[in-house]
Amino acid sequence: MRNGADGDGQPPLVQSVDRALAMLSVLADRGSAGATDLGAELGVHKSTASRLLATLEAHGLVEQRGERGTYRLGFGLVRLAGASAAQLDLSRLGRAACERLAAELDETVNLAVLDGDSAVNISQVQGSASVGVLNWVGRRTPLHATSSGKVLLAYGPSAARAALSATSLERYTPATITDAALLDEVLAGVREQGWAATEGELELGLNAVAAPVCAPDGRLVAALSVSAPSYRLPRDRFADVAERLCAVATETGRQLG
Amino acid sequence: MRNGADGDGQPPLVQSVDRALAMLSVLADRGSAGATDLGAELGVHKSTASRLLATLEAHGLVEQRGERGTYRLGFGLVRLAGASAAQLDLSRLGRAACERLAAELDETVNLAVLDGDSAVNISQVQGSASVGVLNWVGRRTPLHATSSGKVLLAYGPSAARAALSATSLERYTPATITDAALLDEVLAGVREQGWAATEGELELGLNAVAAPVCAPDGRLVAALSVSAPSYRLPRDRFADVAERLCAVATETGRQLG
């Protein structure tokens, strides 16, 4: 173990543990993958990947299809998550907020958190319409093209904004914001009005409004959003929906300790 | 790394990863603990415990209270668990026909059967778009207002048609057929062209096309349908989609014993 905190203040990590945990993130993104692919993704030999996976599997954090098949995340994660105090706090309160808003607005409500360069949806409650937004729980979405992402950028750590400015913004539809300067303007507007919206920027026909959930000390914790087909959530509804979102988000944040 | 599966057939584990993951289990049981306690629990020195915890924390699987306080399970577990649960849901969906069509057409595909006075959806596979048709598996839908229902009426037992004619047809939207004579005409047209469609008859903005799955002896078994928001499945696409539906439905029916 050759130590020394590297330049950016990161404490020294146990490399083999770091690699094993990185595999979990890859599987969360990909759904499933083989040992050889996972090894390539991490820059390690497939035999190393196989051994790390065997250890993760022994603890139930991954499962393998068949004797020699691909790996996916395992149910042991759900058990561990169930035991976590953090889950009890934000997930319970977040779920209650989602359920309340979905009942009021009869549309899909999501709670998302910032994870690196993505918004990750951790809770979702759907309205009663058949044409709606499909299950996004666990899915990573691009920050610049989603209402949750804009909120997470506007209220979250400046490092996330800086990191995004240093990359080119991917286009998903003709409406996607791909100019960094324009995105900065939009984010300034988000901070001013207290909520964010998207109109067909991630996917044609999909609109959404989001508000920040902040802890009592002012830190951003999550983004609460309502999303729907654009014909049910047109621009002229945004302000009304945002008002409800902000009220529930503020109250949810107040209850977080 | 000295290998050799030990006596009980367990593959060799990467020791440091094993230790780190064991810490997660201890925290799940205990709620929170310090590095010294966790080290004692695992039989390792507290400095080793501290480094393993730092690595788990870098991945969000544990969180520390304050600068030098106790550790507890972290929010990263909730994110990973969410991804895991979503995958388990997806793995339950669909027959071969539903999967094949959804892959081809990239829309929601359902298989429904006739049950008394309703169409009951028994399988569903969704396309990749976020704005789509939510999970209908197990849900009963009205025969006269859904494409599956029209197929089940047109090709199914005449008793179902008679029973429906004896009741008043409920209106769901302005487009719903509520006149029994008109419905009879529509069903005759369905039998003639071999497929059925609905345009906003159950829900505004929801269109669908369906074809019959018949056993080799000609009996109606089920209805195979594709549904989507109307802007993605407008009337001028119905015939093309129906052609694919009928081909897959016919082949599926042929395979039924």
Added chain:
DNA sequence: CCGCACCGTTGCGCATGACGCAACGCTAGC
């Protein structure tokens, strides 16, 4: 049928990274 490519697993031995020791600074309790 065969050969080939690719997969995940496993044995092996090397060298590097995980480990324990020791020291440090901080906090809480007396």
Added chain:
DNA sequence: GCTAGCGTTGCGTCATGCGCAACGGTGCGG
């Protein structure tokens, strides 16, 4: 004030993580 205990961090040793190579299995194409 002092003491005890905490988590963190530098250091050097050696044990364990690593990549190489081989194996057996599977799928594909000729």
